[in-house]
Amino acid sequence: MLKHSARRWLAGLGVAGAFVAASATPAIAAEVPFKVVGQDMLVAPDSSAYAYFYATSNDPEQPHQFGRTTLDIDFSGISDFAVLDQPGEGWGWACETSQQVVHCESEFAEDDEPSLGFSVTGKHNAKPGQKGQLKYAVTSGGRTVTATSTVTLAENIDLQTAPEASVSGAPGSRVGAPATVRNGGDTTSRGAVLLMNGDYLYQYAGNFSNCRESEYAGVFCTFDEELEPGRSYRISAELPFQLHEDTRTGATLLSTSVWWTKDDWELTNRDWPLDGKPGTGEKLRLVAEPKIRSQAQQTDPDKMNNYTDISVKVTGDNPADLSVKGATASGKNGDVVQVRPSVTNLGPALLEYQGGPVFRVTIPEGTTAVEASGDCQPYTSDDEWDQWNGNWGEPGAKEYGCQVTETPEGMENPYEFSLRIDKAVPDASGAVSVRLAGDPNSKNDSGKIVINPVNAGGGEGGGDGDGDGGTLPITGESTGLIAGIGGLLLVAGVGGYVVTKRRKTRFVA
Template identity: 70%
Template structure:
């Protein structure tokens, strides 16, 4: 079982994925203890492009410890047509500009690696086709490694889409993912690329010849049709996604779709390993095209409006019955006893990831929680529950709320606590409870933790009331990480990662 902190770490790999997936130019110093990677970027007149530069160890067995690190960026190569925006100290760097060079310094902890977001704005008089180099030098541990990236001025277009869409279907059924794109700019867009992300329990199953499955359970589709200014386009057919037969009725899986210009997509996906093969069926089309022609590269002027969050709601009659179980511990004053309250999914549906507080634990009086499950954080109220900035595993609270990873039928999900006995109170109890919207059996949602049981009261089993029930208010929202590192490179990833994570179970 993955702890909460582990899942947060895995979600953070999406950032690394953005670095690796995007157009990367590594340094050539093969014998250096680290390498420097920088992304190329497209900019338009009076508009800003975004990319990363980062350094990483070349020896995974003995990682380089960066410690005090400097980063030098020479932007003289782009000064005729673009401006390097001052990153400032917001990324943990202290930066100063001198002439046409930027000098940044920072101190990195053990196993941390340096990275910096770079913003470049095209000047008003910038002409599509102009290009130049940014050069980078990273110094750490007495070694300096250099690299460069290319900045190209492109035509500006503005692909837009609807911010939200929703579909529904019963377990085991297929649902169609809608996708709409509008050209809100003044320039014809020569084709487009669409990336749609799914979930473990909701996966792409299409066979279009211009689409391929991705490792995010979704699809990548490319289109050659031209998108005329002011016109809206829809897919000739909706993208088919298959709901898992064990999906829970009432669950909501959050996917996403993002539109790109073909040049933006070519740039960020240049080194992306695409696992799936194109389909063998007919080609998926956009329903409208026009004949404008241009030879200049194109970049999207506002990638914040290219993103649609797609909600897939499961209908039918396939609930998940969660059964709570308490725990028992004994000891004298000063002893630390370990207890593992839990819930078991009695099925028939699989429980999708729950961002909590799905499971609540009240610490028995006379004891102090000195070790707490990484899936739990102190609980005050639903209004103050924060799954992203909470103090996970923090000791000393009187009440805890806990999240859960995907849990199939028959799987037990324990939460480990270590309780120090400060005062012996025979038979003292602390209620625990699990609450899931649509659970068909509320009678087994409550149990108790009992410390120094007396043999009277304090049922610790499934459905026991012992110390009374612990009400949980509000529905748990199923959130899934449907967005990979490629979206991070577009600037929309921060929004997406803040909304969801993904973990998987192995049945």
């Protein structure tokens, strides 16, 4: 399920596009050390839109060092119909406003480049159709570079959709994804754009002539039908998606659909074009009665209700058998030993990324985890285990919950721990286990971590424990074998893929 933070990020998709597209343009004349980029905006009365400004070096081989930098934003060009909200907070700038100019100053470290996010709010009684410019002037190293961006006052359109939907299918089958939209505003929406995407195990398989499949963004469909205020619409046919034949029975894959006004989409696509090849089949339609009320541009200020999170439940009979391997080690009091328990997918299905604490590790008695795997965090209960903000790799816990990366048949996921022996006792045991709904073999779902003392003559003072993976003792202080990675990073591509940092799979934006 998309977190609200991810939704906010996706709502600013055009901003990210502007950054990428502008940074990819050819460098201008060599005598100009840097360029300034501002993003165009659509804003509605009584609503705010968010955008970025940034400056970047024209020569990547010898980047301009900004150092002490000033920024001036002249917003007099929009003052008749919009207000520039005070920028600078949280961006490392010190800003002051005098009349209709914001003056900001900052000191940038080596290779850092200036950027600034801000919002513009349309005035209450302003008439849609008005346009004006924001003017930027950046001074660094004795050089001043200028740029502009255009702010357009647009009609307020509120596209809404169901927050959740669910579909199902067996591995290798085609699944139809529904999509609905409602115009919750007071103005007719002249068309709309639907963007739908999902896991690479769940790929678009349609041929509609008004839909294009993008390598990085899933599929987007453009509709010319008008959406009347207060009326709901459904696409004329479900969008077909193909489930990969290796998907695991019982898995739930996540997909997202989002609706845009055509003008919002055009502005975003101008910054980062998503070409894609259109289909050659029939046209996908929205069933609606056309009704034209205005020719002003249109924007949807509240994009938080434009999303549907689609759960794709995999049926059939294609399980994944997970097998646990324990570990053994030996040493004397004060030694730090390394253990490497693991879980292997015996197939036949591919195991999709598991964000929850699927793999559990209990530290043996008489030992302390001085280093923990970066895929693990201290565990007390499932409710308290947080894949987004957990204390990844935190030492000192007695029990750990670990996530499992996307794992094809035959792949092993190891988890390395460095344990300090505080009190050497024979057969000091800890536990490892895995739990996965639909796992066909529970007999290989658990194992042990066994730590034994080393006698004065060099022999072990007990049995060798259960499981493989024994290691040599590491005497003295910790040698920093595996540093905790910590946290999870959201990676989203155009239109809505949310992939965690820990997932080792193909990137689908």
